[in-house]
């Protein structure tokens with residue numbers, strides 16, 4: 558392990574996973590978090606996150622999903638862990654859409670290329686088994702997946718980090734990464750300067766102000782809304798409780814959801830995943846995002862349920878605003894800062910990063926330890942993003 562203090566900016570899933578990986582490798586780690594442990598103001602609000610193995614976003618992600626799922630299970634079995642299923646719930650995954658949909662085709666291709674156990678279903682079977690109303694031509698793929706329990710995952714990562722000696726500081730907002738006279742420091746809102754050997758910037762949707770403007774422009778903060786319905790019918794709720802996680806590739810985007818549960822908010826949780834919605838522009842600051850859920854926010858989810866899954870309709874039991882920080886391609890940035898190899902940026906998780914936190918922690922540890930750039934997947938490097946189409 559490289560000597561000297563490593564400061565990690567951000568105590569979300571990525572920052573804590575980096576802290577655990579680095580502290581376990583013997584580094585002196587300090588995590589600085591502007592809010593507190595587990596909160597709704599970043600990207601991890603809403604209690605649960607999907608994990609799926611047949612990753613349509615690219616084959617690079619598939620071994621990282623496997624690695625991370627295994628790591629979640631190690632954490633739940635470890636000291637202070639809650640035992641099997643306390644972090645990772647393997648309830649399976651059902652994805653459906655028109656056969657010509659490129660993402661669904663990529664799901665099937667991933668299953669074949671990576672020899673993933675899966676079942677091909679027709680629309681009638683999906684309707685009989687789960688109650689979705691799909692056009693008769695649609696097809697579906699059942700494969701491995703489930704969900705990660707956010708508070709349990711963050712508790713376990715924090716425990717792993719602190720057990721290995723990492724220090725966590727809350728209400729500690731970093732305003733600037735300072736490089737002067739060959740020295741690296743972070744400047745806190747309080748005026749305190751903390752010297753360090755390496756900095757890991759894992760600031761989620763608050764990343765942009767910590768980057769120079771030419772890099773900032775690669776990221777776009779997106780406001781996304783999660784909703785939970787409360788179906789009145791007992792039999793419908795029981796059926797929804799036995800659901801897998803699911804995703805439907807619809808012309809409006811990927812609607813997805815979870816089994817009915819009491820995790821955080823009792824209800825049937827669903828959302829719409831798109832990197833860019835009509836009319837959205839880059840330049841939004843995380844601090845400026847409207848945190849109130851407006852009636853119109855839930856209309857697309859209500860319309861979707863009315864069309865595709867009427868049994869899950871019901872009054873809204875809850876809703877939350879959450880933030881994506883997207884790159885144009887949706888691929889992550891996990892790389893050394895182009896201006897300073899001792900600063901590592903882990904950001905742009907584009908609404909699908911949580912499940913990968915343990916694998917990202919391992920990659921970041923390698924970068925701190927001096928790994929060659931080639932050890933980082935090419936799609937996570939600045940060169941991939943800076944050469945891309947932009948927003």
Ligand SMILES: Cc1cc2nc3c(=O)[nH]c(=O)nc-3n(C[C@H](O)[C@H](O)[C@H](O)COP(=O)(O)OP(=O)(O)OC[C@H]3O[C@@H](n4cnc5c(N)ncnc54)[C@H](O)[C@@H]3O)c2cc1C
Nearest residue numbers: 567569570571591599600607731761763879906910911912
């Ligand atoms: C609605 C929604 C649904 C999602 N669904 C899924 C899903 O199903 N599966 C999945 O894998 N992923 C999903 N994601 C994405 C996933 O939640 C994120 O990719 C992941 O949480 C990012 O982790 P992070 O640690 O980068 O960000 P965060 O969890 O936001 O953590 C960053 C932390 O940094 C702190 N911070 C920021 N700036 C500073 C600063 N200057 N000084 C100190 N601290 C600072 C913040 O307070 C925050 O706690 C979803 C995201 C949203 C919003």
